[in-house]
Amino acid sequence: MTAGFDSVLRGFRILPVLTVPDPATARLLAEALTAGGARGAEVTFRTPGAEHVLKTMAAHGGMTVGAGTVLTQDQAERAVAAGARFVVSPGYDEEVIAKCRELGVPVVPGIATATELMRALRAGCDTVKLFPAEPLGGVRTLKALAAPFPQARFVPTGGIDISRLAAYLADPAVLAVGGSWMASAAHLARGDYEEIRRLTAEAMERSTP
Template sequence: MTSVHPSEQPAGPSAPPPGVSETLAAGRILPVVVLEDARAAAPLGAALTAGGLRTVEVTFRTDAAVDAIRAMSEDPRLFVGAGTVLTPGQVDEAVAAGARFIVCPGFSPRVVAHCQQVGVPVFPGAATPTEIQMAIDAGLDTVKFFPAEQLGGVPMIKALAAPFRAIRFIPTGGVHTGNLRDYLGLPSVLAVGGTWMVAPGLLAEGRWDDVTELTAAAVAAARKS
């Protein structure tokens, strides 16, 4: 499918459907999951919901991604998205498996346009003023700020939010319990993406009680911010 030229995009910022932004804002934390085995998807989803979260991003970093998205999407308590999406084809695979939103590490006009064409919310990565301006030109109002800590963290988001007052950020990369509240204390931050409660070692060993405990602690910290 051909991409849409920037001049053909909506003129002004538009938010994702209320269900997406409201759900992310309610939990304020988006677990970023890398699953090697789709059989772990269902117990992982149960562990996350037990800890108080309803949203999860399953990344296209492994061959198990599509099956994991499909399995987690069967749980009505979960709001499942696909991450590390790099191509329009992956968008189609994710949506067919039940993904309700798309997250990209960078800004791809082709991927963003395709998401808009198929009607799925997309949060592209944006690390510079130019990329944020591209997102605005594409009719978006929320971007992933990645990798957050390496790009300057909280001070950088403050600087970017000053001229781009309508943009909301989902900082991801280097976010942890020690700096979680600093990020969530920024008015421009919708939610943060994190991996500490879904670390690969926990998933590989099936330590679901630990996932629930870490998730609950993160949710409690987010509520205090």
Template sequence: MTTVQDDEQIADVSETIAATRILPVVVLEDAASAPALAAALTAGGLRAIEVTFRTAAAADAIRAMSERPDLLVGAGTVLTPAQVDEAADAGARFVVSPGFSPAVVRHCQQRGLPVFPGAATATEIQMALDAGLTTVKFFPAEQLGGVKMIKALAAPFRSVRFIPTGGVNTGNLADYLALSAVLAVGGTWMVAPALLAAGQWDEVTRLTAAAVEASRPSA
């Protein structure tokens, strides 16, 4: 087992996520749909995905999607060290959690997995910095004050990058991405449960492509 987190691996994961600046947050009920979903997202231009541990299908979905060399697959809603192991063993390349758990962060680092814990306050951001982390998930973004709150937190924490998630959509996407402190945004609109349940992969690709286009800096 790896016992020291690899800084180069962390940088590679962050760069891949930052390349398109959008991280789809997937709640998948049926792992059999994972290959089709992965194909739809990559066809739309995305190269990273967060598969949440909100369903029993998560590990199998991660395992299936991780077979694609053109897709960086991470595990989300990771709440315990045991889930870290499950995600890592399934092929997850990074971990996201909704809050800051010292046990989860420590175990990710022991396994050499980049981890983006949730941070909603200045105290939690300082905890992340103390743990050697410089990128956090800001969740739930809109409910916590959205763009204004990130601006306020970024002022004293200049080295920290944020991945705002929760309430981010096509209407406010540009406002978040205009902030230099934002690495990427987490979103669900292109992978809405109804689309996945109906197998509307063409629509997933269309929404993904539109999101990727909207995330690009204007000339």
């Protein structure tokens, strides 16, 4: 049986979402995130070198690494082959879900409406990604969706920063919060790994009860 996303996360509540243009930076990025206390990360399939980044970070050993922005069965297969321990999609796609089940990895489909949430739950996905969380209405929308579906757990992602983190984490329906503010494109372009470490440590500290 495939382990659930919550067991793969092992209780961590912050999920750095990484879009890494240059695979050569992956090792230093993994070290900075680990030094800041991150125990997991999502590497998006938005760049040509995403598989290389996944392989490098998965080999680092300090984190559970998954693949994000997975849109097709082929991407899911390639991500798992590169070392992804879980798969995240921005939307609900039955073929991606089926492929992840076949590969034996947890999958977190993206949802934006109650209809999509119902479809995900019917497919056996009780953990979903609320995306894009802030443009959709933030915590108010999350609470409205969670109320009629108490079995659902959410990983809100999109537009969230440190100032909004506490409000999401305070909601019992939230399993973890995804965000790119800890390691943004600007940080990576500057090679500012100390700032990545600092922001990660700040997020981890605020996520601890």
